[in-house]
Amino acid sequence: VDDNGKMRLPEELFERTLQVNALLGDSPDLYADSQVRTSLSSKLKDELGFKQLKEVKLDDVLGRIKSTVKTGANIPFEVYKWMEQGLNNGWLIADDLTRKLKGKNWVYTDDDTIFPATKVLGKRAIDYFGTRRGYWQKGVKECPELCALFGIPSEVTDEMVRKFLREVSADIAKNTDRKVIEAEPSIPRMLLTCAARLGKNGMT
Secondary structure, eight states: OBTTSOOOOGGGSBOOOHHHHHHHOOOTTSBBOHHHHHHSOHHHHHHHTOBOGGGOOHHHHHHHHHHHHHHTOOOOTHHHHHHHHHHHHTSSOHHHHHHHHTTSOOEEOTTSOEEOGGGEESSOOHHHHGGGSEEOHHHHHHOHHHHHHTTOOSSOOHHHHHHHHHHHHHHHHHHOHHHHHHHOTTHHHHHHHHHHHHHHTTOO
16 A cells, blocks of 8 residues: 555555655655555565665656746755766666656756756855856865866856846846846845956957
């Protein structure tokens, strides 16, 4: 019986451990009923065929990320460590990971906000980008392979600043400068900071 009270085969359910729970979340259709879990030993659950940590698949984890984005809850850092380990040990395929996450919000940043990888960097740069970017210093430090795969930089670059200015310019053209500034009051200061950097470096 699962946590929804439905009859299930053991091989359809995971043994609920701290690691599995961190990766997959609390969905009741993933685990056996609490009374079943507490009455069976880990050894017996393994013998009965309950799925273990090693049987967690990418789609299982991506399902957890998707549901978390919908609810606004946090994504445990263990999810990203699992991806990093998968890339390092060869049981995650890089092309599969990038294809399934492209354009999606999946990086839970240091400021408890979720962004797509294209709007994340591993250095705080509030003066340049404000809250329009996510800052993930922990990710760059502890998950270098994952960050390299998705092109998450550790430093601000001139091209990044130019791209940001084009983005803001497009938003202003679409919504007017007043609406853009209302949504992000620090935009004028950010634009001045960006322009000053590019001017100093001889960029236009």
